Amino acid sequence: MDRRTFIYTTALGTLQVGLLGVPVRGAQAGRNSLRINVQAPSMPPSPLGMPGLFPGRVVEAFHSQALVNGRASPPAVRDMVDQGMKALTGESTAADGWARMFEPSDVVALKVNPSGTHPTVTSIALVREVIRSLNAVGVPNRNLIVYDRNSNQLEVNSYHALVPPGVRVVGLDRRWAVGADTRGGYDPDVFCEMDCFGERETRSYLATVVVRDANKIINLPTLKEHNASGVTGCLKNLAYGSFNNVGRTHVFPKTFTDPVISVMCSVAPLRTKSVLHIMDGIRAVYHGGPFSWNPEFVWEARTLLFGTDPVAVDRIELEIVEQKRREVGAPSLWDRNPANLGTSAEMQQTAQKNRFYREPGHIRTASELGLGFWELERIDHRRLRIG
Amino acid sequence: MADKSLNWITLLGGNDRRGGTAAARSKGPEELVWKATLGESIRSSPVLSERVVYVTCRDGRLYTFDSSTGRERWTYEAPAAVHSTPALSGDLVLFGCDDGAVHAVDRSSGRLRWKSEAGGAIWASPAVHDGVVYVGSMNGTFTAADRLGGRVRWTRQFEGRIFSTAYVTDPLVYFGCGDGRLRALEASTGKEAWSFTTGEGVLASPAFVDGLVLVGSEDHLFYALDAASGALRWKFQTSMGIASSPAVAGGSVFFGGKDGHVYALNVADGVERWRSESIRSITAPPLAGATAVYVQGFYGLTLSFDAASGRELWRANLGGSLQSTPIVTEEAVYIATYPGVLYALR
Numbered sequence: 001m002d003r004r005t006f007i008y009t010t011a012l013g014t015l016q017v018g019l020l021g022v023p024v025r026g027a028q029a030g031r032n033s034l035r036i037n038v039q040a041p042s043m044p045p046s047p048l049g050m051p052g053l054f055p056g057r058v059v060e061a062f063h064s065q066a067l068v069n070g071r072a073s074p075p076a077v078r079d080m081v082d083q084g085m086k087a088l089t090g091e092s093t094a095a096d097g098w099a100r101m102f103e104p105s106d107v108v109a110l111k112v113n114p115s116g117t118h119p120t121v122t123s124i125a126l127v128r129e130v131i132r133s134l135n136a137v138g139v140p141n142r143n144l145i146v147y148d149r150n151s152n153q154l155e156v157n158s159y160h161a162l163v164p165p166g167v168r169v170v171g172l173d174r175r176w177a178v179g180a181d182t183r184g185g186y187d188p189d190v191f192c193e194m195d196c197f198g199e200r201e202t203r204s205y206l207a208t209v210v211v212r213d214a215n216k217i218i219n220l221p222t223l224k225e226h227n228a229s230g231v232t233g234c235l236k237n238l239a240y241g242s243f244n245n246v247g248r249t250h251v252f253p254k255t256f257t258d259p260v261i262s263v264m265c266s267v268a269p270l271r272t273k274s275v276l277h278i279m280d281g282i283r284a285v286y287h288g289g290p291f292s293w294n295p296e297f298v299w300e301a302r303t304l305l306f307g308t309d310p311v312a313v314d315r316i317e318l319e320i321v322e323q324k325r326r327e328v329g330a331p332s333l334w335d336r337n338p339a340n341l342g343t344s345a346e347m348q349q350t351a352q353k354n355r356f357y358r359e360p361g362h363i364r365t366a367s368e369l370g371l372g373f374w375e376l377e378r379i380d381h382r383r384l385r386i387g
Numbered sequence: 388m389a390d391k392s393l394n395w396i397t398l399l400g401g402n403d404r405r406g407g408t409a410a411a412r413s414k415g416p417e418e419l420v421w422k423a424t425l426g427e428s429i430r431s432s433p434v435l436s437e438r439v440v441y442v443t444c445r446d447g448r449l450y451t452f453d454s455s456t457g458r459e460r461w462t463y464e465a466p467a468a469v470h471s472t473p474a475l476s477g478d479l480v481l482f483g484c485d486d487g488a489v490h491a492v493d494r495s496s497g498r499l500r501w502k503s504e505a506g507g508a509i510w511a512s513p514a515v516h517d518g519v520v521y522v523g524s525m526n527g528t529f530t531a532a533d534r535l536g537g538r539v540r541w542t543r544q545f546e547g548r549i550f551s552t553a554y555v556t557d558p559l560v561y562f563g564c565g566d567g568r569l570r571a572l573e574a575s576t577g578k579e580a581w582s583f584t585t586g587e588g589v590l591a592s593p594a595f596v597d598g599l600v601l602v603g604s605e606d607h608l609f610y611a612l613d614a615a616s617g618a619l620r621w622k623f624q625t626s627m628g629i630a631s632s633p634a635v636a637g638g639s640v641f642f643g644g645k646d647g648h649v650y651a652l653n654v655a656d657g658v659e660r661w662r663s664e665s666i667r668s669i670t671a672p673p674l675a676g677a678t679a680v681y682v683q684g685f686y687g688l689t690l691s692f693d694a695a696s697g698r699e700l701w702r703a704n705l706g707g708s709l710q711s712t713p714i715v716t717e718e719a720v721y722i723a724t725y726p727g728v729l730y731a732l733r
Contacts, residue, residue, distance in 0.1 A: 070607060070626060071586070117667065118627045118645045124587075124605075152428070152725055155709050156645070156670055156685050158605055158630060161550045161565050162588045165507065165527040174445070174468070293667065 002042045008034040037193040040267045049272040051372035052308025059087040059306040063386040066302035072125040081129045084306040104138030109145045109214035113222045114153040115290045122220045141166030187211040197251045204243040217274040223281030225289040229257035230333040230360025233317045234277040234310030239264035258362035266369045279305035286324040287351040311372025314363045411678040415701025416732030421457025429723045431472040432712045443469040461497030476515040483509020503537030516555035523549025541577040552592035563589025581617030592632040603629025621657035634675035643669025661697030671708045683708035
């Protein structure tokens with residue numbers, strides 16, 4: 001069993017890993033310290049685990065026909081996935097690219113983002129295309145699991161109904177059957193323990209899908225601003241969608257998403273098993289996330305981002321959202337002006353207001369924990385225009 | 388049409404998809420009569436017959452309550468979660484279960500009479516017609532079984548999951564499929580009469596009126612098809628997917644959209660009569676009576692509208708719904724919510 005303690009020392013702006021004592025930069029100063037105890041199984045590092053086979057490489061695939069009549073176009077998404085995987089892996093065919101990371105005996109969990117209105121969640125077209133690609137390298141549907149924390153959000157966005165028969169769709173708040181066995185949502189032996197704001201339950205447990213059922217994870221986040229973490233990209237989607245009891249990390253106007261997201265992603269099963277990240281930016285959100293009730297904050301980016309390095313992908317996402325916010329005259333995601341704080345209702349009305357001081361620095365903290373590259377000069381950003 | 392007492396297709400209470408008990412209420416309920424907190428969330432609709440409310444729960448139980456007092460009559464425990472709305476047929480209550488079987492339970496005793504395997508978890512509601520139970524499953528099988536004993540008469544395998552509750556007539560059975568098709572099979576043999584391809588999965592359960600089959604699709608469109616041939620009569624564009632099954636009353640068809648609107652269209656030509664303000668997302672079927680329409684939204688609201696004008700009559704904020712529809716009678720309104728509470732309101 002791996003037991004580590006992370007101490008976020010806000011006065012110094014550092015995050016220290018107790019086991020190694022290596023200081024890691026935190027995002028901001030001026031908060032109380034946060035101590036995070038991690039208990040997780042010891043796992044040998046995997047070359048496929050974060051940052052994966054291609055550290056620092058991000059492929060941005062744009063297709064002008066990615067949306068047709070307001071819906072993600074399956075043929076366009078197929079082209080984007082095929083071309084994106086070839087560009088990411090350098091292989092001559094998409095199938096060869098997938099085969100670099102997956103083999104027929106794998107049990108693969110697909111982490112979708114179902115939080116929000118229908119246009120701002122992971123597209124069914126993308127999920128189905130990933131399933132088709134895995135089938136093509138021999139992974140059968142019975143070895144595939146689509147999961148998220150909330151079964152009702154999965155169902156309201158119709159994942160249960162629209163993936164092929166045989167694929168399991170699992171809300172971690174539910175129990176489900178694996179053969180004759182019944183599984184629960186979270187593993188009581190794998191957790192991050194911290195007291196953020198004096199809450200009663202101080203542990204966040206990791207999903208059994210991650211700990212036991214799957215040996216690989218494909219992360220399918222959305223390109224979306226988040227009112228607490230800055231963006232809800234690869235890291236946020238993985239961490240807060242795989243651990244429970246995470247809403248407690250933000251209390252208006254403060255949030256501990258930095259460093260909690262980063263520390264959670266560094267926990268061995270999640271870090272070791274997450275081998276590919278495909279970010280759905282067919283539609284994207286620059287404000288009001290994750291639920292994004294106001295359609296004015298959604299734009300048609302017609303883009304997918306590919307990488308094995310979640311830090312690099314999230315850094316590019318951050319730049320894209322910042323660019324969009326500059327275009328519309330909204331404050332930066334790094335904004336610390338208290339005059340720009342507002343209620344949830346105000347946040348949904350205007351991009352000038354937000355509920356929290358956002359913490360996009362969680363991406364940099366993840367880099368400092370070895371999960372990938374933060375610096376733009378170290379990121380190999382490849383742009384594809386497919387159609 | 389078979390004897391209606393043996394043909395209570397549960398979705399919206401009856402084969403006419405009008406709910407059967409949709410009383411007009413210009414005022415919202417003002418008083419809690421009773422409530423029951425179940426062991427888990429409720430995804431399905433409650434049904435009501437002979438002063439007994441039946442409701443299934445994700446804890447694997449079928450609960451029955453006295454509709455006046457809320458006193459629990461009996462509980463049947465299935466071996467897995469239940470997402471399927473129960474169907475009442477004569478002395479049986481039938482529902483699908485995640486164990487892959489239809490369970491037929493005696494309405495008096497609450498004891499299992501028979502189980503019929505369908506091959507995959509069943510979230511649709513069984514539809515009973517002329518002594519045959521029709522239901523689709525999540526692994527894409529569609530099965531016809533004897534109402535007496537559960538012997539399988541025929542099974543068809545499709546490539547999409549089936550969440551849609553079938554609508555059965557003589558001679559065809561209609562249902563939607565996750566592969567994007569609305570299918571019409573011969574009820575006696577399972578042979579395909581026709582299929583109509585939409586642009587995305589059809590999760591909703593079709594309604595049948597005036598020779599038309601009416602259903603929405605995840606492709607954002609609502610369709611009216613000729614029931615005999617499957618030919619397109621008209622279609623109507625919305626801005627998001629449609630998982631809400633339609634209800635029909637007074638020449639209008641009503642459904643909710645994931646765009647949060649309740650739509651009222653002319654059955655004859657698909658012209659929009661009205662649409663409500665958005666309540667963010669609706670996947671449950673509306674209930675349509677002669678003068679009022681009722682619907683539960685995903686984010687907690689239950690709303691009532693004037694059927695003719697769309698004017699909001701009343702609203703309650705008790706908890707969200709995925710597929711649950713209120714039961715509205717002269718005496719009470721019954722609302723089952725996703726958090727697992729069943730309310731009886733006066």
